[in-house]
Amino acid sequence: MASLAEAGLFDAGTIADRWITEYCGLAPAGDVLCAPVGDAWRALFEELAGLSGEGFALARERSHRHAEDIGTGYRVGDEGEERPWPLSPVPLLIETAEWRGIEAGVVQRAELMEALLRDLYGPCQLVAEGHVPAALLTGSPFFLRPLTHLTPPGEHHLHFVAFDLCRSPDGHWRVLADHLRAPAGAGYALENRLAMARTLGGLQGRLNIERHAPFFAAFRDGVAAACRRAEPRMALLTPGRFTASYAEQAHLARYLGFLMVEGADLAVLDDRLYVRTIAGLKRIDALWHRFDPRFLDPLALDSHSRIGVAGLIDAMVAGNVVIANAPGAGLLEAPAFAAFLPRLSEIVLGEPLRLPNIATWWCGQPAEAAHVAANIEGLVLAPAFGTPPLGLPGGGQAIGAQLDAAARAALLDDLGRRPQDYVGQELVCLSTMPAVNEDRLAARPFTLRVFAARDAEGRWVVMPGGFARIGDHADARAAVMGEGSWSADVCVHGPDPVLPVSLLPAGDSTQLRRNPGTLPSRVADNMFWLGRYLERGEALLSVLRVLLGHSISADTGAALAPETVGRLAQIVVTAGAAPAPRALKRQDLTQLARAALEAEGEGQSVRRINQQARMIGAVSRDRLSADMIRLLDAPFPERGVLLDRAGSLQRRYSALAGQAAEHMGRTDAWRFHDLGRRVERALATIGFLRALGQPDATADDLSTLLDLSDSQISYRQRYLTGMARVPVLDLLALDPGNPRGIAFQAAAISAHLNALPVLSDDGLAEPQQEQARAIAAALVTARATRIDDAWLADLQARLGALSDAIGRRYFLHGAEPLRAAGLVLA
Known part of the structure; x- marks a missing residue:
């Protein structure tokens, strides 16, 4: 888009000259712009005028946005959240x-x-x-x-x-x-x-x-x-x-x-x-x-x-x-050392300092201490070795002229007791x-x-x-x-x-490499659990959206049967997202959904899961794209009714999944992220099947089960006779072509583990690979007619054990022996 200057709406040079004239008329003597005004400063303000017009709002907004896009931030003291980097648009x-x-x-x-x-x-x-x-x-x-x-x-x-x-x-x-x-x-x-x-x-x-x-x-x-x-x-x-x-x-x-x-x-x-x-x-x-x-x-x-x-x-x-x-x-x-550097430069280098320090007196010497005490009103008092002495209770430096009588007396008293803890420095303008x-x-x-x-x-x-x-x-x-x-x-x-000039060497002088490099165990752990938390949040959100859309906010007769609503509520309670409701009335269900969506504290609400994912994102800035970091850092939605907020969060989860699927390089870091997603999705689907796929499941139960697994369209394209339990179980548990099904997750888990490094060259599978293959084989050989709660519970336990095995093999353990069998040193 053409700038306003190019459009002929104003002359950037005229605006720049006016800015400089107005500024220099008020600036103090010695200002870097005005002593005297050079062509470079005029060129700078012409660029700013061409960008921002008569004011600076656009330039300031754009510089802040670019700093945010780069990911610049900082933290003050014990603050938990980073602040945006305060970048001035005027260099x-x-x-x-x-x-x-x-x-x-x-x-x-x-x-x-x-x-x-x-x-x-x-x-x-x-x-x-x-x-x-x-x-x-x-x-x-x-x-x-x-x-x-x-x-x-x-x-x-x-x-x-x-x-x-x-x-x-x-x-x-x-x-x-x-x-x-x-x-x-x-x-x-x-x-x-x-x-x-x-x-x-x-x-x-x-x-x-x-x-x-x-x-x-x-x-x-x-x-x-x-x-x-x-x-x-x-x-x-x-x-x-x-x-x-x-x-x-x-x-x-x-x-x-x-x-x-x-x-x-x-x-x-x-x-x-x-x-x-x-x-x-x-x-x-x-x-x-x-x-x-x-x-x-x-x-x-x-x-x-x-x-x-x-x-x-x-x-x-x-x-x-x-x-x-x-x-x-x-x-x-x-x-304290600054007081000696001018003399040391003469002794060690044989020449004076080209950049002198500000004048400093270390009070560990009697004459210097007396000078500082006598001239305290014209000096700055500061700690000699970084640690604040008793006479500087604020922790930093103090201007002698600004001290009241009591503070000055306390400072001089401590200066007399421990002069070596203080320096006096000139007050610099x-x-x-x-x-x-x-x-x-x-x-x-x-x-x-x-x-x-x-x-x-x-x-x-x-x-x-x-x-x-x-x-x-x-x-x-x-x-x-x-x-x-x-x-x-x-x-x-x-x-x-x-x-x-670029930091990267010329392409023809660089040894080509497609190996992305070393993946520390801590990073693998973070990527794995980032995937698990994002998938866990999305699964819980899908339950809440069904609950909100079909039982709480329904205006017609399409509401779910009480039995199905009760099973949905039990899924939420079992996940640790909210306490059990007193009843299944509209008010109780609304309270349940609100707690599961946005409750603070130690539970596993969507808000809390998002916070855990955000914490992992905060320590993974060197591994994640700026867009992914922004999505993780986005504030929790506060406007609209519960269903609207749930929809907003669902779109955010979809965007995060898209970022991982389409923008992350197929490195080991991505494999661990996707492993976490696959393990958590398989566990969530098993939980849905155990709650809603029992032999006494109703049509509402089965339809809700397909909704939670995003498989309604796949089912209806195959079966035109309505809801039946065995076809639903086959689609969600055993069909290797359903990307939301358990069999698909097991195959992906096994493929990822086979592609990850092993510690020996004997060609034998490691424990986590053996467990993943056994789970995949169990799903390949299973029949939907034989799936019952015991089978699902066993599969759930085996997936949990596999997750533990992945952690034992790849992630950090403080007490692990450094000379473990098969340890690779390179």
């Missing part, structure tokens, strides 16, 4: 010449950090010579004593670093914070760029914006180069879905081609790291971890850790696994940039997070841009801005054309 523009200075400063700082870690975890010469107080090590919770005098594989402590920068109104850049333990945000920078490229597609060519793909390729190659094997298997280690940046981690793992694993997926055997997969233990050569390294190994570090891997440090010391970044790097993140506020531009303070990674040659490569955090109010003091409320893409632009 931050930085000219290439200015960026080269930032880039050089970032590389220098990364080199300094590496040199300091090599010394402080090695000979400790800087401490011996008095350049670094010993208390900065011994008093820091981030100093990991067990790792002293150990050389990481590849001889580098750091592979990936991040720094928070601020720009002062005079245009100078400085460092606010260092991130070395588990730097977060690179995935958000990538997602911001993808969203903005979709929103402002013409900007890339007009401004020659540098791309992110070469940076991520360099990082991947750098980690691989430190591994011992020529074709290493690399993984991203996450603490789990409740971490704040889980969505970012999933996106990065998918983009880089890393396995996404949790600690429970991994095991160390003979000083080598393995991931537990459906094909046995598979070697892991490199881990990019995304949590506090103190929790990486409960044997060597924090014994209380439940998210680490026992023996991981031994595997690292043996040189068999690269850990990025090496544990212990967080020592230099402590704000930030530059501002344009952000959209209520459909107009407003100046807001910002900070910039930049990233650097080692390439295959061990050199530092800096991501061109990073991402900006934007404050939600006009106060430009860094201590007041905090984490900010908005994010913006950061575009480095220049006069030279930028070649299109």
